[in-house]
Amino acid sequence: MSTNHIVLFEPLMPANTGNIARTATGTNTKLHLIKPLGFELGDKQVKRAGLDYWDTVDITVHENLPAFMETLQATDELFLISKFAPRSYHEADYTNPDHDYYFLFGKETTGLPEPFMRLHGEKALRIPQNDDHIRSLNLANSAAIIIYETLRQQGFPELDLTYEYEFDKLK
Numbered sequence: 001m002s003t004n005h006i007v008l009f010e011p012l013m014p015a016n017t018g019n020i021a022r023t024a025t026g027t028n029t030k031l032h033l034i035k036p037l038g039f040e041l042g043d044k045q046v047k048r049a050g051l052d053y054w055d056t057v058d059i060t061v062h063e064n065l066p067a068f069m070e071t072l073q074a075t076d077e078l079f080l081i082s083k084f085a086p087r088s089y090h091e092a093d094y095t096n097p098d099h100d101y102y103f104l105f106g107k108e109t110t111g112l113p114e115p116f117m118r119l120h121g122e123k124a125l126r127i128p129q130n131d132d133h134i135r136s137l138n139l140a141n142s143a144a145i146i147i148y149e150t151l152r153q154q155g156f157p158e159l160d161l162t163y164e165y166e167f168d169k170l171k
């Protein structure tokens with residue numbers, strides 16, 4: 001079965017990383033952070049945004065982008081998530097059970113480095129948006145959109161499609 005990975009390139013804002021950590025925990029997704037980080041991992045704001053989930057996130061910190069790239073195996077599929085991509089994220093296939101899927105997101109201010117983007121342009125995916133009104137989507141929202149499309153294609157593996165709550169608002 002595939003493992004999905006969210007990779008954040010030089011994240012700056014603790015609230016975004018905390019928010020993504022919460023999504024990662026709830027979806028059995030691994031989280032990778034590429035240094036330098038704009039915060040300390042013990043930062044109150046990271047923890048607040050991830051609430052009680054921070055300690056349960058499977059998190060790996062990489063020294064820099066080349067160090068992260070060196071960890072990839074032949075069966076790992078890497079996608080660069082960028083508004084500059086010519087292809088939309090819904091057109092890619094994430095269903096090969098023998099592959100792990102890595103989604104690399106850019107820094108809140110400057111995105112991914114331009115030379116790296118040019119080198120791996122064929123792996124880039126865009127989330128459609130209205131460019132007349134906003135510059136880009138929020139990083140944490142982008143990560144949630146991508147991971148849930150991936151999980152939808154994979155049939156939501158090991159996630160509860162429904163759940164019996166002790167205090168159920170519908171009962």
Ligand SMILES: C[S@@+](CC[C@H](N)C(=O)[O-])C[C@H]1O[C@@H](n2cnc3c(N)ncnc32)[C@H](O)[C@@H]1O
Pocket residue numbers: 081082083084104105106107108109110111112125126127128129136137138139142
């Ligand atoms: C706030 S945006 C940074 C925008 C930055 N100016 C740039 O050049 O990409 C942070 C990250 O969110 C993701 N993102 C935001 N909007 C996106 C979109 N429409 N399509 C794909 N990724 C997006 C990208 O990974 C981006 O690097």
